[in-house]
Amino acid sequence: MLLEVDRVTEPVSDLAEKVRRYTDWFELLAPKADPDRERLARREGAEVRGFRLWSRLSPPTGREGYVPLAFVVTGRTAARRESRIRHLEHAARAYFAGEPYPGRAAGITAVDYHRALPVVVTELERITADPAGAAGKVWRRLGRDEWQTLHQALDNPDGDRLYAVQLKEARRRLAEREAAEREARRPVCTGCGNRFSDDRWRQVRPSGWPGERDHLCGPCEQDDLARIEAERCARRRAEEAAARAAAGVKSRGLFGRRR
Structure with a gap:
């Protein structure tokens, strides 16, 4: 000193x-x-x-x-x-x-x-x-x-x-504030009203043209795809049934003329 x-x-x-x-x-x-x-x-x-x-x-x-x-x-x-x-x-x-x-x-x-x-x-x-x-x-x-x-x-x-x-406390507050701001930006599913998971949010973040189901969360997207697939299968079955019915009517009509 x-x-x-x-x-x-x-x-x-x-x-x-x-x-x-x-x-x-x-x-x-x-x-x-x-x-x-x-x-x-x-x-x-x-x-x-x-x-x-x-x-x-x-x-x-x-x-x-x-x-x-x-x-x-x-x-x-x-x-x-x-x-x-x-x-x-x-x-x-x-x-x-x-x-x-x-x-x-x-x-x-x-x-x-x-x-x-x-x-x-x-x-x-x-x-x-x-x-x-x-x-x-x-x-x-x-x-x-x-x-x-x-x-x-x-x-x-x-x-x-x-x-x-x-500094540790300031960094904690900053992390909390950034996390809150990030959560406020997290998309909300238009189907069920729940917020997107991190994985789903990463999938729909803009990287080009927006996807057809970017407004849906992961489960709702899967449900929508399953619904569309079920409707497609139902239409296919209906079309096949109609085709078989039409073929049966044509076949019976042909036999009728032969009698």
Whole structure:
């Protein structure tokens, strides 16, 4: 962790400038790193730590973002220190606040901290007054209101972990919505009123000229074909019976004349 001790003797703009310079250093590319690949990875929301110089000099933090920066403020009054922290928070927000995840789906509020500089603040007076000292809830992450332990302040519960949960939920909602829209488009059989099965729907989807029975579901199509076949067989039998009857009448008439 980087550490700055602030005795409330320099302008807040100088503190914000320090945050900017630290950020600029963390964004320096490592020797022989491909800047085009780094820009592409950044646009796609990929982890870009491996392209940066600091990754060759510092071990992984185990969290999203750069190596954290801590300001220990001391001196003057508690009100003056609080006002100073608030002004620093406003001036340096662009460097610690994180960004929306690229192409984020609706309902995702998680923050992408991978290219952010975590900034925590404390007061020396607060540390000395707490029985647990620096291990107590004497740290505040800029961008948050509560005082926490250092571990809590550096954690990102609204970062990757929340993003994974919200992305899974967003994908579930999207799948449900697409399924509902698909069901709304599923054809309804004009014969029985039931919706088509997936197999039948695939058969009748437009691929050329519409079929004669595309308005019927599979069972109704089979019933219609069976009805037509039965009618055809009945007509054939009727025609054969009529032909036999006609032949019999002709035969009897012929014998009659012979008598």
